Amino acid sequence: MQLKENFQLCFATVTGQGLLFKNKIFTNKTMVKYGWFEKAGKNGSWEIPVLYCPIDSVHIYLFDIETCEVATAITPIVTYPAPLIHAYHDAISNLKIHLKHNKSTNKRHPTY
Known part of the structure:
Protein backbone atom coordinates (compact mmCIF):
# COMPACT_ATOMS: atom_id res chain seq x y z
CA MET A 1 0.00 0.00 0.00
CA GLN A 2 1.41 3.41 -1.01
CA LEU A 3 0.99 6.31 1.43
CA LYS A 4 1.73 10.04 1.26
CA GLU A 5 5.44 10.99 1.32
CA ASN A 6 6.42 7.58 -0.15
CA LYS A 22 13.79 -6.44 4.87
CA ASN A 23 16.64 -8.62 6.18
CA LYS A 24 17.51 -6.15 8.96
CA ILE A 25 16.90 -6.30 12.69
CA PHE A 26 15.16 -3.35 14.35
CA THR A 27 14.46 -2.49 17.98
CA ASN A 28 13.25 0.27 20.26
CA LYS A 29 12.76 0.82 23.98
CA THR A 30 9.08 -0.20 23.99
CA MET A 31 9.81 -3.60 22.44
CA VAL A 32 12.53 -4.21 25.02
CA LYS A 33 10.39 -2.89 27.89
CA TYR A 34 7.52 -5.26 27.10
CA GLY A 35 9.78 -8.24 26.39
CA TRP A 36 8.67 -8.79 22.80
CA PHE A 37 11.85 -10.63 21.81
CA GLU A 38 11.81 -12.94 24.82
CA LYS A 39 8.14 -13.73 24.17
CA ALA A 40 8.86 -14.46 20.49
CA GLY A 41 11.76 -16.68 21.51
CA LYS A 42 9.52 -18.68 23.86
CA ASN A 43 6.19 -18.64 22.02
CA GLY A 44 7.15 -18.17 18.38
CA SER A 45 7.28 -15.17 16.08
CA TRP A 46 4.40 -12.95 14.98
CA GLU A 47 3.85 -10.16 12.47
CA ILE A 48 3.02 -6.51 13.10
CA PRO A 49 2.18 -3.71 10.66
CA VAL A 50 4.87 -1.07 10.14
CA LEU A 51 5.34 2.04 8.04
CA TYR A 52 8.60 2.59 6.22
CA CYS A 53 10.08 4.93 3.66
CA PRO A 54 12.25 3.18 1.04
CA ILE A 55 14.82 6.01 1.09
CA ASP A 56 15.35 5.56 4.87
CA SER A 57 16.56 2.02 5.53
CA VAL A 58 17.51 2.74 9.15
CA HIS A 59 14.07 3.51 10.62
CA ILE A 60 10.63 1.96 10.54
CA TYR A 61 7.51 3.21 12.30
CA LEU A 62 5.25 1.20 14.57
CA PHE A 63 1.82 2.55 15.24
CA ASP A 64 -1.45 1.88 16.99
CA ILE A 65 -4.58 3.97 17.52
CA GLU A 66 -2.92 6.39 19.96
CA THR A 67 0.83 6.42 19.22
CA CYS A 68 3.52 6.09 16.62
CA GLU A 69 7.03 4.97 17.58
CA VAL A 70 10.29 4.74 15.69
CA ALA A 71 12.33 1.55 15.60
CA THR A 72 15.97 1.73 14.55
CA ALA A 73 18.04 -0.84 12.67
CA ILE A 74 20.82 -2.40 14.71
CA THR A 75 24.02 -3.96 13.51
CA PRO A 76 24.03 -7.69 14.06
CA ILE A 77 26.89 -9.26 15.95
CA VAL A 78 29.45 -10.47 13.46
CA THR A 79 31.26 -13.74 14.08
CA TYR A 80 34.74 -13.80 12.60
CA PRO A 81 36.38 -17.06 11.54
CA ALA A 82 39.00 -18.44 13.97
CA PRO A 83 41.95 -18.11 11.51
CA LEU A 84 41.22 -14.40 11.11
CA ILE A 85 41.09 -13.89 14.89
CA HIS A 86 44.40 -15.75 15.34
CA ALA A 87 46.03 -13.70 12.57
CA TYR A 88 44.83 -10.50 14.23
CA HIS A 89 46.25 -11.54 17.63
CA ASP A 90 49.55 -12.58 16.02
CA ALA A 91 49.82 -9.23 14.26
CA ILE A 92 49.17 -7.34 17.51
CA SER A 93 51.75 -9.47 19.36
CA ASN A 94 54.34 -8.82 16.65
CA LEU A 95 53.61 -5.10 16.77
CA LYS A 96 54.10 -5.06 20.56
CA ILE A 97 57.43 -6.90 20.23
CA HIS A 98 58.55 -4.49 17.50
CA LEU A 99 57.59 -1.42 19.57
CA LYS A 100 59.28 -2.81 22.69
CA HIS A 101 62.45 -3.50 20.69
CA ASN A 102 62.46 0.02 19.21
CA LYS A 103 61.89 1.55 22.63
CA SER A 104 64.83 -0.33 24.18
CA THR A 105 67.08 0.51 21.20
CA ASN A 106 66.25 4.20 21.50
CA LYS A 107 67.12 4.19 25.24
CA ARG A 108 70.61 2.82 24.51
CA HIS A 109 71.27 5.17 21.59
CA PRO A 110 69.49 8.46 22.25
CA THR A 111 69.31 10.89 19.39
CA TYR A 112 70.14 14.45 20.40
Missing part, protein backbone atom coordinates in the same frame (compact mmCIF):
# COMPACT_ATOMS: atom_id res chain seq x y z
CA PHE A 7 5.71 5.76 3.10
CA GLN A 8 4.60 2.19 2.63
CA LEU A 9 2.55 -0.05 4.89
CA CYS A 10 4.11 -3.52 5.32
CA PHE A 11 4.52 -6.27 7.90
CA ALA A 12 7.57 -6.96 10.05
CA THR A 13 8.17 -10.10 12.08
CA VAL A 14 8.84 -10.05 15.82
CA THR A 15 11.49 -12.73 16.48
CA GLY A 16 13.70 -13.75 19.36
CA GLN A 17 16.54 -11.70 17.83
CA GLY A 18 14.55 -8.51 17.18
CA LEU A 19 12.03 -7.05 14.76
CA LEU A 20 12.91 -8.49 11.33
CA PHE A 21 12.14 -6.32 8.31
Whole structure:
Protein backbone atom coordinates (compact mmCIF):
# COMPACT_ATOMS: atom_id res chain seq x y z
CA MET A 1 0.00 0.00 0.00
CA GLN A 2 1.41 3.41 -1.01
CA LEU A 3 0.99 6.31 1.43
CA LYS A 4 1.73 10.04 1.26
CA GLU A 5 5.44 10.99 1.32
CA ASN A 6 6.42 7.58 -0.15
CA PHE A 7 5.71 5.76 3.10
CA GLN A 8 4.60 2.19 2.63
CA LEU A 9 2.55 -0.05 4.89
CA CYS A 10 4.11 -3.52 5.32
CA PHE A 11 4.52 -6.27 7.90
CA ALA A 12 7.57 -6.96 10.05
CA THR A 13 8.17 -10.10 12.08
CA VAL A 14 8.84 -10.05 15.82
CA THR A 15 11.49 -12.73 16.48
CA GLY A 16 13.70 -13.75 19.36
CA GLN A 17 16.54 -11.70 17.83
CA GLY A 18 14.55 -8.51 17.18
CA LEU A 19 12.03 -7.05 14.76
CA LEU A 20 12.91 -8.49 11.33
CA PHE A 21 12.14 -6.32 8.31
CA LYS A 22 13.79 -6.44 4.87
CA ASN A 23 16.64 -8.62 6.18
CA LYS A 24 17.51 -6.15 8.96
CA ILE A 25 16.90 -6.30 12.69
CA PHE A 26 15.16 -3.35 14.35
CA THR A 27 14.46 -2.49 17.98
CA ASN A 28 13.25 0.27 20.26
CA LYS A 29 12.76 0.82 23.98
CA THR A 30 9.08 -0.20 23.99
CA MET A 31 9.81 -3.60 22.44
CA VAL A 32 12.53 -4.21 25.02
CA LYS A 33 10.39 -2.89 27.89
CA TYR A 34 7.52 -5.26 27.10
CA GLY A 35 9.78 -8.24 26.39
CA TRP A 36 8.67 -8.79 22.80
CA PHE A 37 11.85 -10.63 21.81
CA GLU A 38 11.81 -12.94 24.82
CA LYS A 39 8.14 -13.73 24.17
CA ALA A 40 8.86 -14.46 20.49
CA GLY A 41 11.76 -16.68 21.51
CA LYS A 42 9.52 -18.68 23.86
CA ASN A 43 6.19 -18.64 22.02
CA GLY A 44 7.15 -18.17 18.38
CA SER A 45 7.28 -15.17 16.08
CA TRP A 46 4.40 -12.95 14.98
CA GLU A 47 3.85 -10.16 12.47
CA ILE A 48 3.02 -6.51 13.10
CA PRO A 49 2.18 -3.71 10.66
CA VAL A 50 4.87 -1.07 10.14
CA LEU A 51 5.34 2.04 8.04
CA TYR A 52 8.60 2.59 6.22
CA CYS A 53 10.08 4.93 3.66
CA PRO A 54 12.25 3.18 1.04
CA ILE A 55 14.82 6.01 1.09
CA ASP A 56 15.35 5.56 4.87
CA SER A 57 16.56 2.02 5.53
CA VAL A 58 17.51 2.74 9.15
CA HIS A 59 14.07 3.51 10.62
CA ILE A 60 10.63 1.96 10.54
CA TYR A 61 7.51 3.21 12.30
CA LEU A 62 5.25 1.20 14.57
CA PHE A 63 1.82 2.55 15.24
CA ASP A 64 -1.45 1.88 16.99
CA ILE A 65 -4.58 3.97 17.52
CA GLU A 66 -2.92 6.39 19.96
CA THR A 67 0.83 6.42 19.22
CA CYS A 68 3.52 6.09 16.62
CA GLU A 69 7.03 4.97 17.58
CA VAL A 70 10.29 4.74 15.69
CA ALA A 71 12.33 1.55 15.60
CA THR A 72 15.97 1.73 14.55
CA ALA A 73 18.04 -0.84 12.67
CA ILE A 74 20.82 -2.40 14.71
CA THR A 75 24.02 -3.96 13.51
CA PRO A 76 24.03 -7.69 14.06
CA ILE A 77 26.89 -9.26 15.95
CA VAL A 78 29.45 -10.47 13.46
CA THR A 79 31.26 -13.74 14.08
CA TYR A 80 34.74 -13.80 12.60
CA PRO A 81 36.38 -17.06 11.54
CA ALA A 82 39.00 -18.44 13.97
CA PRO A 83 41.95 -18.11 11.51
CA LEU A 84 41.22 -14.40 11.11
CA ILE A 85 41.09 -13.89 14.89
CA HIS A 86 44.40 -15.75 15.34
CA ALA A 87 46.03 -13.70 12.57
CA TYR A 88 44.83 -10.50 14.23
CA HIS A 89 46.25 -11.54 17.63
CA ASP A 90 49.55 -12.58 16.02
CA ALA A 91 49.82 -9.23 14.26
CA ILE A 92 49.17 -7.34 17.51
CA SER A 93 51.75 -9.47 19.36
CA ASN A 94 54.34 -8.82 16.65
CA LEU A 95 53.61 -5.10 16.77
CA LYS A 96 54.10 -5.06 20.56
CA ILE A 97 57.43 -6.90 20.23
CA HIS A 98 58.55 -4.49 17.50
CA LEU A 99 57.59 -1.42 19.57
CA LYS A 100 59.28 -2.81 22.69
CA HIS A 101 62.45 -3.50 20.69
CA ASN A 102 62.46 0.02 19.21
CA LYS A 103 61.89 1.55 22.63
CA SER A 104 64.83 -0.33 24.18
CA THR A 105 67.08 0.51 21.20
CA ASN A 106 66.25 4.20 21.50
CA LYS A 107 67.12 4.19 25.24
CA ARG A 108 70.61 2.82 24.51
CA HIS A 109 71.27 5.17 21.59
CA PRO A 110 69.49 8.46 22.25
CA THR A 111 69.31 10.89 19.39
CA TYR A 112 70.14 14.45 20.40
